[in-house]
Structure formats: C-alpha cells, structure tokens
Amino acid sequence: MRQDEDRTYDFPAIEARWQKTWEETNAFRAPDDSDRPKYYALEMYPYPSGRIHMGHVRNYSIGDVIARFKMMRGFNVLHPIGWDALGMPAENAAIKSGIHPQKWTMDNVAHMKAQLKRMGFAYDWSREVNTCLPEYYKWNQWIFLKMHERGLAYRKESWVNWCPACRTVLANEQAAGGACWRCSSGVEQKKMEQWVLKITDYAEELLSGHAQLGKWPEHVLAMQKNWIGRSEGAYLNFEVPSIKKSIRVFTTRLDTIFGATFLVLSPEHPLVDELVRGPREARLRQWVAKTVAAARAKREIGEADKEGIDTGVTAVNPFTGKPVPVWLANYVLMEYGTGAIMAVPAHDGRDFDFAKKYGLPVVEVVVPEGGSPSPRESAAELFEDAGVLVNSGPYIGLTSYEATKKMAAWANGNGFGEPAVTYRLRDWGISRQRYWGTPIPMIHCPACGIVPVPYEDLPVEIPYKAEFTGESGSPLEKIASFVNVACPKCGRPARRETDTMDTFVDSSWYFFRYTSPDTGALPFTRAAADKWLPVDLYIGGVEHAILHLIYSRFFTKLLRDLGLTTLDEPFPHYLAQGMVLKDGTAMSKSKGNVVDPDEMLEHYGADALRLFILFASPPEKEFAWNEDGIEGCYRFLGRVWQLYQEIKPLRTEAEAPASFSPDPAAFSRLRKKIHQTIRKVGEDIEMRFHLNTAVSAIMELANAVRKEKDILRGSGDGRVLLGEAMETLILALAPFTPHISEEMWRGMGRESLVLRAPWPKFDPELAREELAVVVVEINGKVRDKFETAHDTSEEAMKTAALDLPRIRQLLEGTTVRKVVVIKGKIVNIVV
Numbered sequence: 001m002r003q004d005e006d007r008t009y010d011f012p013a014i015e016a017r018w019q020k021t022w023e024e025t026n027a028f029r030a031p032d033d034s035d036r037p038k039y040y041a042l043e044m045y046p047y048p049s050g051r052i053h054m055g056h057v058r059n060y061s062i063g064d065v066i067a068r069f070k071m072m073r074g075f076n077v078l079h080p081i082g083w084d085a086l087g088m089p090a091e092n093a094a095i096k097s098g099i100h101p102q103k104w105t106m107d108n109v110a111h112m113k114a115q116l117k118r119m120g121f122a123y124d125w126s127r128e129v130n131t132c133l134p135e136y137y138k139w140n141q142w143i144f145l146k147m148h149e150r151g152l153a154y155r156k157e158s159w160v161n162w163c164p165a166c167r168t169v170l171a172n173e174q175a176a177g178g179a180c181w182r183c184s185s186g187v188e189q190k191k192m193e194q195w196v197l198k199i200t201d202y203a204e205e206l207l208s209g210h211a212q213l214g215k216w217p218e219h220v221l222a223m224q225k226n227w228i229g230r231s232e233g234a235y236l237n238f239e240v241p242s243i244k245k246s247i248r249v250f251t252t253r254l255d256t257i258f259g260a261t262f263l264v265l266s267p268e269h270p271l272v273d274e275l276v277r278g279p280r281e282a283r284l285r286q287w288v289a290k291t292v293a294a295a296r297a298k299r300e301i302g303e304a305d306k307e308g309i310d311t312g313v314t315a316v317n318p319f320t321g322k323p324v325p326v327w328l329a330n331y332v333l334m335e336y337g338t339g340a341i342m343a344v345p346a347h348d349g350r351d352f353d354f355a356k357k358y359g360l361p362v363v364e365v366v367v368p369e370g371g372s373p374s375p376r377e378s379a380a381e382l383f384e385d386a387g388v389l390v391n392s393g394p395y396i397g398l399t400s401y402e403a404t405k406k407m408a409a410w411a412n413g414n415g416f417g418e419p420a421v422t423y424r425l426r427d428w429g430i431s432r433q434r435y436w437g438t439p440i441p442m443i444h445c446p447a448c449g450i451v452p453v454p455y456e457d458l459p460v461e462i463p464y465k466a467e468f469t470g471e472s473g474s475p476l477e478k479i480a481s482f483v484n485v486a487c488p489k490c491g492r493p494a495r496r497e498t499d500t501m502d503t504f505v506d507s508s509w510y511f512f513r514y515t516s517p518d519t520g521a522l523p524f525t526r527a528a529a530d531k532w533l534p535v536d537l538y539i540g541g542v543e544h545a546i547l548h549l550i551y552s553r554f555f556t557k558l559l560r561d562l563g564l565t566t567l568d569e570p571f572p573h574y575l576a577q578g579m580v581l582k583d584g585t586a587m588s589k590s591k592g593n594v595v596d597p598d599e600m601l602e603h604y605g606a607d608a609l610r611l612f613i614l615f616a617s618p619p620e621k622e623f624a625w626n627e628d629g630i631e632g633c634y635r636f637l638g639r640v641w642q643l644y645q646e647i648k649p650l651r652t653e654a655e656a657p658a659s660f661s662p663d664p665a666a667f668s669r670l671r672k673k674i675h676q677t678i679r680k681v682g683e684d685i686e687m688r689f690h691l692n693t694a695v696s697a698i699m700e701l702a703n704a705v706r707k708e709k710d711i712l713r714g715s716g717d718g719r720v721l722l723g724e725a726m727e728t729l730i731l732a733l734a735p736f737t738p739h740i741s742e743e744m745w746r747g748m749g750r751e752s753l754v755l756r757a758p759w760p761k762f763d764p765e766l767a768r769e770e771l772a773v774v775v776v777e778i779n780g781k782v783r784d785k786f787e788t789a790h791d792t793s794e795e796a797m798k799t800a801a802l803d804l805p806r807i808r809q810l811l812e813g814t815t816v817r818k819v820v821v822i823k824g825k826i827v828n829i830v831v
Contacts, residue, residue, distance in 0.1 A: 008638030011605030015739040028122040030078040039075040040532050041067040044540035045082045048108035052115045054580040057597050061610045062619050063539045064121045068735035069685045072759040078532050080514040082129035083109050087503045088166050091436045094468035101436040105132050120606045120738050127517045131506040138459030139523035140505050141441040145452050152198040162190040168432045194431035199554050203423040215573035220545045227546045229424020234408050236417040238315035243274045250337045250422055254407045255400040257319045258392040259365035260342035263326045267291045268334040275311045291330050306331045306354050318416045349379035365391045430502040435475040437500030445487035445494040454488050474498050508555035529565045538571040578622040607737035608634040615695040644744045647726045650719040662718035666711040674728050675766035677701040681732045693796050698732045731760050772824040776801045794821040801827035
C-alpha cells in the first residue's frame with residue numbers, strides 16, 4: 001500500500017476544501033422553481049448499518065457521475081439520499097449490547113452521512129428522509145388506512161413463513177429457497193393472523209406495465225414475470241357423488257382433459273375432512289397429519305419426494321363421464337391454485353412419476369403433428385407441448401389450440417367450467433412481530449371489532465421505553481401504555497395492534513417523499529410529484545428485482561388510484577449494478593474479505609477510489625477488487641496534476657510572440673483528440689452508461705497531452721491548444737473525480753464551480769474517427785458487426801461486442817467460455 005509521504009498531490013486538503021465549499025454554497029440543492037429541464041437521478045437508499053461498504057461506494061459513484069454530468073449538461077438535477085432505517089438489525093443490537101434501536105440507528109446515520117460526504121457525492125441533503133422518524137412513517141400508516149378503506153389491506157389467518165432467528169414473519173419473496181432473506185436461517189411454517197396487502201389486484205397491471213420498461217435489463221423483467229406467474233386456462237368442477245360436492249381445479253392444458261386419469265389434492269384442502277371419512281379414516285387422517293407437518297417445513301413444490309395416498313373416493317371427469325380416483329399428495333400445495341389438480345401423467349413429468357410409483361393409468365391424448373401415441377418409459381420422453389389430439393372423443397384430430405377453444409365453450413355452456421386467468425403472485429403479508437417498525441394503525445375492540453386509528457391521531461409512534469430480551473413475540477406487546485387504549489368508536493377499553501409493518505413498505509414510496517420532504521399535509525404534494533417524477537435513472541442491485549421493485553411499482557399504481565399522482569411506473573430506466581468481489585466472491589464480513597472504504601480514503605483519497613471503482617468494470621458487470629488498480633488510478637491522477645502544474649503557467653504566455661510555429665502534425669493530432677474525447681466521454685456517459693470506457697478515453701487524452709506538450713509549448717497557438725486540452729481534461733474528469741477537478745479548474749483562472757461549467761461542445765468533423773468494421777462471431781459463425789476506431793483497445797472491443805442487442809439475445813442461456821479479440825478486425829465469442 002502506498003505510504004502517505006509518497007503523495008503526488010495533497011488530496012486530503014483539496015478534498016476537504018471543496019467539500020466545505022459545496023456545503024457552504026448549497027451546490028447540489030435542486031430548486032423546485034427552475035426553468036431548466038429536470039433530471040431525477042436516484043440510487044437505492046442504504047440501511048444505516050454503521051459503515052458504508054464497497055457496494056455502496058460503487059452504486060453511489062455510478063449515480064454521482066450521471067448526476068454531475070447532467071448538471072453540466074444544463075439540467076436541474078434532483079439527486080437525493082436518505083435512510084432505510086427501520087428493521088431487525090437495530091433491534092438485534094439492542095438485544096445484544098443494550099443500545100436502544102433509536103440511538104443505534106441515529107448514531108449510524110451520522111457516521112455514514114459523514115462517510116458519504118467524504119466521498120464527494122453530489123446529494124441534495126435538504127431532501128434527506130429517514131424512515132424511522134415519525135414524520136416519515138406517519139405516512140406509511142396513512143397509506144395503510146387508505147388501503148384498508150378500499151379493501152386492499154385486510155386481516156386473515158394463514159400459514160406464514162416464520163424465521164426463528166429473527167422471530168418474525170417473512171413474505172414469500174423474503175423466504176425464497178426456504179431461507180430468511182436477511183439472516184439466511186431456515187424458515188419454518190406457522191399459522192397466524194396477519195395483515196395482508198392485496199397486491200394481487202394489481203397483478204395484471206404489474207405485468208402489462210413491463211411494456212413501459214424498455215430500459216430495464218431483460219433478466220430483471222423475466223424474474224418479475226416468473227414471480228407474478230400469469231397463467232391462462234380454465235377452471236373445471238369434478239363432481240364427487242359420494243359427498244355431493246365438487247372439486248375445483250385450474251388447468252392451463254384443457255386440451256389434455258381426456259388424459260386426466262386421477263385427481264390430486266393437497267392434504268390441507270378443505271374437502272379432505274369429508275373425503276377421508278369411512279372405514280380407512282384413521283389411517284388416512286394419520287397420513288394427512290404426518291404429511292402436513294412435513295410439508296410445513298418445505299413449501300416449494302418439488303422439494304420433497306412425491307408421496308401420496310388414495311382416499312378411496314372417486315370423482316367424475318366432466319368430459320369423459322368416467323370415474324377418476326381422488327388422491328392426496330404432498331406435491332400439491334394449498335396456496336397454489338385451488339389446492340387440487342387434474343393429473344395428466346402422459347403429458348406432465350411430475351404426474352408421470354407419481355402415476356408410475358402408484359400404478360395409475362397413463363393415457364396419451366396429444367401427439368406431435370403427424371405422430372401417434374407410443375409408450376413412454378420415463379418423464380424425459382413425454383410430449384409436453386401443444387400438438388394434435390388423439391384419444392379425445394369428438395376432439396380427435398384438432399390442434400391443441402382449436403380443441404381448447406371448443407372445450408372451454410362446452411364447459412362454460414354446460415356450467416361445469418369457465419375460462420380463467422390465475423397468478424402465482426400472492427397477497428403481501430406485512431405483519432411483523434417486532435418493535436423497530438411502523439406500528440400498524442388498528443385497534444382491537446371487544447365490542448366494535450377491529451377499528452382503524454383516526455387520521456387525526458396519526459402517527460401512532462413507536463414507544464421509546466421498551467425491553468429487548470430476545471424472547472418470542474414483540475416487545476410492543478409488553479408495553480401497557482402502548483397496548484391499552486380507548487376504542488375510537490365506542491370509547492371502551494381496547495387493545496392496540498402490536499404487529500409492525502414489513503420494512504419494504506417504507507421503501508415502496510420513499511422516492512415520492514424526496515420530491516417534497518417537508519410537507520405535513522400529505523405524503524407528498526401532487527405538484528412536486530408531477531414536476532420531478534418519474535425517476536429518470538434508478539440504480540441498485542439485481543437482488544431487489546422481485547422484492548423492492550415489484551412493491552414500488554405496486555405502491556405507485558396504488559398512489560395513482562388514490563389521486564396523488566398520475567404516474568403508472570416510477571422507474572422507466574433501471575440500471576442493475578454488479579456486485580463487488582474480492583478473491584472471487586462477494587465481499588462479506590463472514591468471509592473476511594471486506595475492504596474498508598475509510599482505509600482507502602485515508603491512503604488514496606475519494607477521487608482515486610471513485611475513479612478506480614468506475615474504471616475497472618462496466619457498471620452492470622461484477623467488479624473484482626484489486627488494490628493494484630486503485631494504486632494505478634491514484635498515480636494517473638498524480639500525472640494529471642503534474643500536467644496541470646506544467647500547463648497552467650503557459651496560459652499567461654499564450655499571447656506572447658511565437659518563437660516558432662507549432663508543429664502542424666502535433667497540433668492536428670491533439671486538436672482531433674480533444675474533440676474525439678469530448679464526443680466519446682459524453683456519449684459513453686449519457687447514451688451507453690459505459691463509464692469504464694469513458695475513463696479510458698480520458699486517460700488516452702491525458703497521454704496525448706503529455707506526448708505533444710513539449711512539441712507545442714514553444715508557440716502561442718500551441719500553448720493555447722494545450723490550455724484547451726487541459727481544460728477539456730478537467731471538464732471530462734469532473735463527474736468522476738470532482739475534487740481535483742474543482743481545484744484545477746480554479747487554478748486555470750475559472751471563478752465558477754466546474755460543476756456549473758457547461759459540458760464542452762465538439763466539432764463533428766474533428767471528432768470523426770477513421771473507423772474499422774469489426775466482425776462479431778459466436779463459435780466461429782458471423783452473427784453481427786460494428787464500427788470502431790482503429791486504436792480501440794481489445795477490452796473496449798470485447799465490451800462493445802457483448803453489448804450488441806443481437807449478441808446479448810443470442811447469448812441468453814449460454815455460458816461464455818472465452819472471448820478472442822483480433823484488434824480492429826474480429827471478436828469471436830466461444831460459448
């Protein structure tokens with residue numbers, strides 16, 4: 001690591017001086033009354049854990065470059081920051097060390113705020129929000145009450161995901177894979193009353209809204225589509241004569257109904273109690289009890305070995321009129337669909353395996369066009385696609401599409417079925433049995449039932465005095481002064497709700513609050529929201545693709561329906577930045593591979609850290625930490641500083657009589673390089689978000705200035721050009737390394753902040769590069785081509801090739817083994 005005495009420029013003094021200047025002049029404040037075009041740049045706000053980490057540094061450095069660049073382009077830029085300040089870690093700290101969650105949180109906020117300022121991020125701190133303050137979470141409660149009025153917030157008893165370590169409920173999205181999203185502990189099932197938000201009412205719009213999200217990564221949209229899980233099909237009723245009731249199923253493959261040879265119900269299906277009555281009742285109930293207990297440990301279909309039992313009861317296939325046995329099995333879950341399926345073993349691998357295990361009939365009813373039924377020995381051999389119907393009565397010979405339409409009409413006309421659309425998405429359970437969260441504003445009255453807290457009594461504040469023992473249940477339950485209240489309706493003694501809200505509620509609308517953080521009449525003002533929203537660029541990790549991004553889109557549509565905004569989608573452009581890695585894995589305290597940003601700031605300064613973390617990898621790719629890299633960026637800034645020191649005095653000599661004319665070739669080369677750099681850096685930031693290649697272009701300009709300066713400094717015109725080149729270098733660096741850029745800009749005789757300087761213009765003719773046509777191959781076959789400068793680096797060629805839309809599409813689902821680059825000619829991608 002570089003020693004402090006080896007400094008090539010005094011970055012501690014320079015960075016402190018300009019941070020003070022920015023703060024004193026409110027340099028980053030976004031006025032609401034500006035006539036400049038608006039730009040809303042936003043990074044996902046942090047949880048105040050105590051210290052920023054390199055993931056924060058990367059995320060916020062990317063956003064800061066965009067925000068500063070847009071300021072220089074003449075935009076009125078809103079670039080706010082705040083704190084996602086409620087949640088389990090603060091409460092765990094209280095249990096572990098006795099520090100109150102509020103003190104722990106606010107101390108951490110203060111420390112992290114100082115760290116962010118030390119990084120030089122251009123945040124409008126006048127708009128800072130903190131979700132643990134009553135003036136913020138009051139509006140969580142207000143929105144909840146509005147949802148309750150509309151039937152979108154309701155209470156129900158259901159099986160929930162329970163984290164025994166955090167001692168609280170988790171939404172399905174937070175328990176994916178059977179592990180707690182926060183602590184990774186195994187998730188259990190528990191039956192509880194909980195408050196639920198009816199996100200399913202917006203399922204179709206959450207899908208159709210993807211059409212407005214053309215600037216989102218395709219894999220993020222695919223993750224959301226899969227989670228929402230829209231299925232078109234039909235409901236069918238199978239009559240069960242013995243109990244004079246019907247079993248309702250949903251199927252997406254109505255064309256296979258003639259191959260439905262048995263029904264399978266979840267052991268938790270409400271009809272199970274009636275279906276198991278009879279001579280085998282004791283054995284059936286024993287099996288159900290055992291299976292339900294096991295199923296509650298694992299709720300995902302396919303996790304457990306498929307086990308089933310025949311109820312001895314039959315239902316009637318409504319199309320064939322034939323009896324089909326009714327089975328119970330552990331691979332059908334009550335929370336998916338109707339909790340019952342029609343099993344078609346000839347065309348579904350899961351049903352096939354079950355049928356083979358228990359000796360149930362397999363009847364093939366769909367074949368490829370021109371094909372015929374044939375015995376299948378394994379699930380891998382099944383034909384599961386649409387095709388032509390066989391063994392299907394009057395529908396034989398029809399295509400799956402034709403048969404489905406006719407079958408749906410027949411079922412609908414005869415009253416035993418109807419077309420339907422279903423979703424995998426489930427309503428969002430927000431009840432959490434913890435202290436450090438937004439209290440749910442409801443009161444339980446023995447006489448009146450559940451009564452909302454009146455709006456005028458908001459906020460229901462988190463009581464300060466509480467005991468943190470780590471025992472099961474919420475600390476709020478033990479605070480009599482909080483729990484015992486008068487019913488707002490009848491005035492009799494009642495009990496306050498002690499569940500708090502999932503903290504994802506806090507982050508589902510915070511980007512609205514930034515637009516008018518001081519308003520006390522509403523969550524935000526309509527005028528401010530109309531002015532600033534939507535967010536023009538939203539930056540954050542892909543791990544939020546399902547949770548935060550779906551919830552935020554849901555809340556935006558809800559707030560629109562409440563008349564608070566006209567917005568349909570909050571984030572038309574989402575940039576998912578890659579993770580920061582060290583030693584091949586994500587940085588983590590538990591792995592011992594964390595790099596402390598404070599240590600890097602101490603030894604290299606904010607500008608060098610920012611430059612390295614932006615230069616080493618494209619924003620959307622993983623970033624591998626390498627201290628040699630930050631050392632190299634620090635040395636580069638030292639060389640720029642030396643250039644500045646050499647060229648600054650030449651400006652005062654520029655008008656002196658020329659001792660000789662400038663070398664025309666050197667003059668032309670540098671002049672062209674200036675304009676090519678302005679164009680390249682501007683386009684890479686604004687159009688492509690290739691911040692790494694923008695930095696590379698800046699470095700190339702610095703090298704060109706250093707190469708030509710001794711040739712050009714002997715003439716007046718040459719000195720003028722060197723001054724122009726130095727100013728261009730400063731302006732191009734300004735979004736990336738703002739402190740040293742401000743210092744050099746002032747030293748070049750400029751009075752205004754470099755932040756206020758307009759982005760330089762380029763001459764298209766001078767900026768034109770002689771281009772090479774590069775052929776892009778995949779496994780040796782030509783798939784696309786692009787133009788680039790002859791001197792484009794191999795790494796830049798590789799990046800450009802992989803970023804071509806057609807190439808990205810062709811590479812989906814493949815693994816890139818290596819990329820072979822022949823400079824200026826070919827990029828061959830081996831998959």
